[in-house]
Amino acid sequence: MIPELGHFLLWLALGVSAVLGTLPLVGAGRNRADWMALARPSAAILFALVALAFVCLALAFVGNDFSVLYVATNSNRSLPTHYRFAAVWGGHEGSMLLWTLMLAVWTVAVARFSAHLPDKVMARILAVMGWLSFGFLLFMLMTSNPFDRLVPTPANGRDLNPLLQDPGMVIHPPMLYMGYVGLSVAFSFAVAALIGGNLDATWARWTRPWTTAAWIFLTIGIALGSGWAYYELGWGGWWFWDPVENASFMPWLVATALIHSLAVTEKRNSFKSWTVLLAILAFSLSLLGTFLVRSGVLSSVHAFATDPRRGLFILAFLVIVIGASLALYAWRAPKVGIGARFALLSRETLLLGNNVLLVVACGAVLLGTLYPLALDALGMGKISVGPPYFDTVFVPLLTPLIFLMGIGPLARWKEAELPDLASRLKWAAGAAVVATLLTIWLRGGIGSVGVVGLLMAFWIVGSIATDLFERLRPVGGVRTGLLHRARLIPRSIAGMQLAHLGVAVFILGVTLVKTGEIERDVRMQPGDTTTIGDLVFTFSGVREVAGPNYRAMQGTISVTDKGRPVVTLHPEKRHYPATQSTMTEAAIEAGLTRDLYVSLGEPVDGGAWIVRVYVKPFVDWIWGGCLVMALGGLLAASDRRYRVKVRRTAEATTSVASAA
Amino acid sequence: MKRFWFLIPLAAFLALAVMLAVGLKLDPREVPSPLIDKPAPKFALQRLDDAARTIRLDDMRGKVWMLNVWASWCVACREEHPLLVEFAKKRVVPLYGLNYKDQREDAKGWLARFGNPYDASLFDDEGRVGIDFGVYGVPETFVIDQNGVIRLKHIGPLTPDVIATKIEPLLKKLDA
Numbered sequence: 001m002i003p004e005l006g007h008f009l010l011w012l013a014l015g016v017s018a019v020l021g022t023l024p025l026v027g028a029g030r031n032r033a034d035w036m037a038l039a040r041p042s043a044a045i046l047f048a049l050v051a052l053a054f055v056c057l058a059l060a061f062v063g064n065d066f067s068v069l070y071v072a073t074n075s076n077r078s079l080p081t082h083y084r085f086a087a088v089w090g091g092h093e094g095s096m097l098l099w100t101l102m103l104a105v106w107t108v109a110v111a112r113f114s115a116h117l118p119d120k121v122m123a124r125i126l127a128v129m130g131w132l133s134f135g136f137l138l139f140m141l142m143t144s145n146p147f148d149r150l151v152p153t154p155a156n157g158r159d160l161n162p163l164l165q166d167p168g169m170v171i172h173p174p175m176l177y178m179g180y181v182g183l184s185v186a187f188s189f190a191v192a193a194l195i196g197g198n199l200d201a202t203w204a205r206w207t208r209p210w211t212t213a214a215w216i217f218l219t220i221g222i223a224l225g226s227g228w229a230y231y232e233l234g235w236g237g238w239w240f241w242d243p244v245e246n247a248s249f250m251p252w253l254v255a256t257a258l259i260h261s262l263a264v265t266e267k268r269n270s271f272k273s274w275t276v277l278l279a280i281l282a283f284s285l286s287l288l289g290t291f292l293v294r295s296g297v298l299s300s301v302h303a304f305a306t307d308p309r310r311g312l313f314i315l316a317f318l319v320i321v322i323g324a325s326l327a328l329y330a331w332r333a334p335k336v337g338i339g340a341r342f343a344l345l346s347r348e349t350l351l352l353g354n355n356v357l358l359v360v361a362c363g364a365v366l367l368g369t370l371y372p373l374a375l376d377a378l379g380m381g382k383i384s385v386g387p388p389y390f391d392t393v394f395v396p397l398l399t400p401l402i403f404l405m406g407i408g409p410l411a412r413w414k415e416a417e418l419p420d421l422a423s424r425l426k427w428a429a430g431a432a433v434v435a436t437l438l439t440i441w442l443r444g445g446i447g448s449v450g451v452v453g454l455l456m457a458f459w460i461v462g463s464i465a466t467d468l469f470e471r472l473r474p475v476g477g478v479r480t481g482l483l484h485r486a487r488l489i490p491r492s493i494a495g496m497q498l499a500h501l502g503v504a505v506f507i508l509g510v511t512l513v514k515t516g517e518i519e520r521d522v523r524m525q526p527g528d529t530t531t532i533g534d535l536v537f538t539f540s541g542v543r544e545v546a547g548p549n550y551r552a553m554q555g556t557i558s559v560t561d562k563g564r565p566v567v568t569l570h571p572e573k574r575h576y577p578a579t580q581s582t583m584t585e586a587a588i589e590a591g592l593t594r595d596l597y598v599s600l601g602e603p604v605d606g607g608a609w610i611v612r613v614y615v616k617p618f619v620d621w622i623w624g625g626c627l628v629m630a631l632g633g634l635l636a637a638s639d640r641r642y643r644v645k646v647r648r649t650a651e652a653t654t655s656v657a658s659a660a
Numbered sequence: 661m662k663r664f665w666f667l668i669p670l671a672a673f674l675a676l677a678v679m680l681a682v683g684l685k686l687d688p689r690e691v692p693s694p695l696i697d698k699p700a701p702k703f704a705l706q707r708l709d710d711a712a713r714t715i716r717l718d719d720m721r722g723k724v725w726m727l728n729v730w731a732s733w734c735v736a737c738r739e740e741h742p743l744l745v746e747f748a749k750k751r752v753v754p755l756y757g758l759n760y761k762d763q764r765e766d767a768k769g770w771l772a773r774f775g776n777p778y779d780a781s782l783f784d785d786e787g788r789v790g791i792d793f794g795v796y797g798v799p800e801t802f803v804i805d806q807n808g809v810i811r812l813k814h815i816g817p818l819t820p821d822v823i824a825t826k827i828e829p830l831l832k833k834l835d836a
Binding site: 072073158273277280281284291311312315318319322323326327329330333334370373374578579580 | 663666667669670673674676677679680681683684731733735761
């Protein structure tokens with residue numbers, strides 16, 4: 001009965017989303033306050049209905065209701081309860097339900113937290129989000145109903161994909177979806193502004209915190225996915241340029257560009273048509289990512305069970321949503337003014353450079369992801385573009401981007417002067433060179449790419465330090481305390497610099513792990529040892545252990561450093577009988593300066609195993625950097641000017657000088 | 661002229677959409693199997709229903725036959741199963757099952773419940789023969805000719821369309 005209720009709730013939600021998508025929009029066009037007033041309650045009802053449907057599905061999972069096909073395919077009696085709950089989004093249908101729920105959450109959040117928006121603007125924004133909900137609900141009900149019944153009812157389910165039976169995997173999809181779907185807010189703001197023709201600095205300020213919020217989720221989601229791949233796949237890699245990873249990385253790149261472009265639009269009223277285009281593109285890429293993952297046009301480790309009807313439906317949805325918004329853009333954007341002028345060297349120019357580089361980087365990823373598909377579509381054979389392509393393309397794009405990242409925050413709006421910038425940044429540049437040389441001296445040769453990486457990371461740190469110094473030093477004879485001056489730094493500035501620092505941490509991690517990692521695949525008998533530098537790894541055999549729904553071969557490897565015991569690691573090879581699959585569970589001793597990574601390969605004759613022994617210096621800095629970026633975003637999004645409820649455009653333009 | 665520039669994103673997207681639509685028709689999993697037109701790997705396996713009797717590749721020589729890889733734990737197999745039962749009724753060619761990485765009792769129970777379309781099933785509990793055949797997902801279906809050469813491999817559940825457009829024409833050609 002509960003699954004039928006869930007199914008029915010989805011149909012009701014479809015109806016409500018249709019109301020939300022039409023009446024307020026028409027109302028805004030015809031000045032009907034009563035129609036526009038429908039927007040907020042509809043958003044709340046839509047959220048309640050989808051949330052209840054989600055609860056229905058979760059109940060079916062927790063209660064082992066295998067008469068529901070989706071539950072039978074993705075759960076099992078012996079699956080621990082918390083994974084039974086997480087299994088709700090372990091497959092295609094439930095993922096779509098989670099996606100729709102997230103969209104409803106964002107919709108209701110906009111309705112609740114943007115109460116200061118003019119009624120017409122609000123009505124249009126919520127209507128656009130209503131249409132998106134309508135599309136996804138229709139998709140679910142037509143092709144991917146999670147509540148479909150299975151007759152006859154099997155005694156037990158097929159079990160959740162063991163790859164997903166992991167704490168990281170429990171929170172990775174919700175985070176990522178929050179990010180993907182969160183970009184729909186910026187999209188809806190943009191489309192609403194194009195419809196209403198009120199594209200100005202106020203619009204940018206309304207959009208900024210939402211965009212940053214979505215970006216934070218996206219950043220954390222991607223980092224979680226990468227961390228999961230690192231410890232769960234057993235290869236010790238943290239990014240594979242897999243099509244699905246790329247699908248999440250592309251919106252991230254464009255969202256990052258959008259955040260920067262919105263800053264220009266808010267402060268200087270420039271780049272408006274460009275910013276709107278980025279807002280449309282960021283969400284379009286989220287949708288495109290969904291299409292790539294769900295339709296099965298690309299093969300990937302993430303491939304879901306595919307159904308051609310699903311692909312066709314999403315493609316049609318894609319064409320309608322993206323096509324219509326881009327057509328609207330082509331129609332309305334030419335009327336948007338250019339905004340304030342700026343000099344060749346100014347913060348605007350530097351941010352434009354940032355935008356161009358990020359968008360080109362996104363284009364490069366898109367090309368690498370779709371190129372195999374394009375060749376196949378043209379009948380030129382099947383190929384795959386691997387990491388070599390992406391590595392080759394990314395370093396030359398990233399280097400100028402990082403260089404600009406150091407200068408941009410110190411340059412003045414409108415017009416900056418080269419000698420002034422050069423003299424302010426000379427210490428940062430010098431410090432970067434010295435720090436790089438020092439690191440090379442400490443760690444030994446690291447190759448030319450390594451040198452570039454170190455220079456980039458230390459350059460960012462140097463420029464942030466310069467900015468901080470300039471803001472904190474006493475000026476103009478006014479004697480104030482250091483703490484007081486620190487408090488004067490707006491949160492948006494502190495957040496930006498913190499996020500930039502995160503980039504530096506990330507680059508340091510990538511550079512040091514790429515240049516200093518040691519990977520050994522060795523055949524080990526019980527009692528054998530492997531030596532890496534001062535570290536001695538001793539393999540003392542494998543024993544069988546039982547988990548709740550798996551059996552595992554658990555190895556024991558003790559590690560000593562110059563004779564002192566460091567840690568004993570227990571990598572596992574798990575066998576899940578329900579799905580007949582085997583998983584590698586790496587054992588990792590994580591540390592600030594290096595990870596010790598051990599995983600079991602295959603058993604070979606005579607009790608020996610192929611053992612992978614990796615030493616990964618500074619690898620945790622990669623995810624640490626992402627976390628710092630996300631924290632920076634959080635700090636920036638909490639800036640006080642977004643919390644002040646009613647603001648008029650006039651005030652905004654006068655206050656920019658101080659916040660800039 | 662200025663308007664023209666604002667149309668570029670739309671045009672680029674539509675071009676992309678056309679490419680995706682074409683791509684949708686293609687199957688990335690349709691990797692040409694290296695086994696096509698090669699002799700089928702040799703095997704000697706117990707019958708599922710009778711551990712005392714063994715079936716070998718050589719027993720099949722001289723006839724066109726089909727091998728369907730299945731398992732009781734495989735949900736997609738259940739999806740294609742009614743189709744196989746229908747197909748077997750036509751008695752076009754002998755249909756053998758390769759019961760892959762399964763438990764004997766589970767597999768027998770499964771056949772008893774959903775019907776047995778197979779002339780016999782080979783019991784491959786360790787999956788060795790499956791590996792020789794390059795199986796990487798269940799179900800898979802092979803067509804093997806009179807000389808023991810693999811002529812077709814289908815990955816994933818069979819559909820009426822696949823049987824009508826790929827398998828039956830091939831069987832006709834092989835004069836089965």
